[in-house]
């Protein structure tokens with residue numbers, strides 16, 4: 401029996417590149433979708449937010465002189481592309497998925513309407529929330545926290561390139577050690593960058609726990625859903 405009924409899964413956009421330098425690696429996206437299918441087959445309701453770091457981040461545009469808000473809209477559109485790719489791969493793998501966008505592009509995907517999203521989840525469809533929060537100066541981590549709270553998810557699962565929250569960025573500091581549990585207050589006070597502070601604060605205020613785990617580790621999502629110890633739990 402799964403330990404979770406409804407989850408908000410935040411997938412790393414950057415991880416979609418696989419070993420490529422840019423964009424979406426086919427084998428990687430198929431593997432991610434197969435892991436999602438495993439948990440839907442257990443009866444878990446799954447909503448997904450996917451990042452855009454494999455295509456564009458607003459901060460990168462801003463750093464080369466672009467207007468930051470314009471660059472952020474480009475970043476949000478990058479998440480729409482990833483969401484479409486994800487939903488299409490889901491369709492090929494036998495999952496019924498719906499993409500809902502926080503910015504209006506009705507010819508491409510339907511707009512985010514909360515009751516409709518809840519209906520899809522109750523019907524067993526996977527809902528992919530695209531375009532982040534719809535606002536510049538935010539991230540898809542914050543979108544995951546926001547949508548997770550809105551749909552009444554029991555937890556936000558951040559599937560990323562590292563296998564948990566560390567005392568420092570493990571990609572920069574090899575001596576960093578992993579927490580198996582950490583409170584929101586401690587993560588915020590220590591300024592741990594694995595999620596942005598806005599996402600941490602929103603989840604803390606809504607008493608919505610976060611589990612950070614590796615997207616690269618086969619079977620990790622299923623283990624998390626089954627209540628096994630995997631990655632790091634960030635708790636109130």
Ligand SMILES: Nc1ncnc2c1ncn2[C@@H]1O[C@H](COP(=O)(O)OP(=O)(O)OP(=O)(O)O)[C@@H](O)[C@H]1O
Nearest residue numbers: 412413414451453560565566568569571592593594
């Ligand atoms: N204290 C920390 N513990 C763990 N990872 C950390 C820490 N500080 C920084 N990081 C970095 O945070 C990264 C994960 O967050 P990031 O927002 O960069 O990726 P993502 O959300 O998975 O990607 P995307 O934004 O494309 O969806 C890790 O790859 C890691 O290098």
Ligand SMILES: O=c1ccn([C@@H]2O[C@H](COP(=O)(O)O)[C@@H](O)[C@H]2O)c(=O)[nH]1
Nearest residue numbers: 451452457458472475476532533539540
């Ligand atoms: O609510 C949001 C979400 C995202 N953005 C922009 O999109 C990119 C990609 O998202 P990541 O979370 O970094 O993967 C982000 O850098 C922002 O530029 C946004 O503006 N608002």
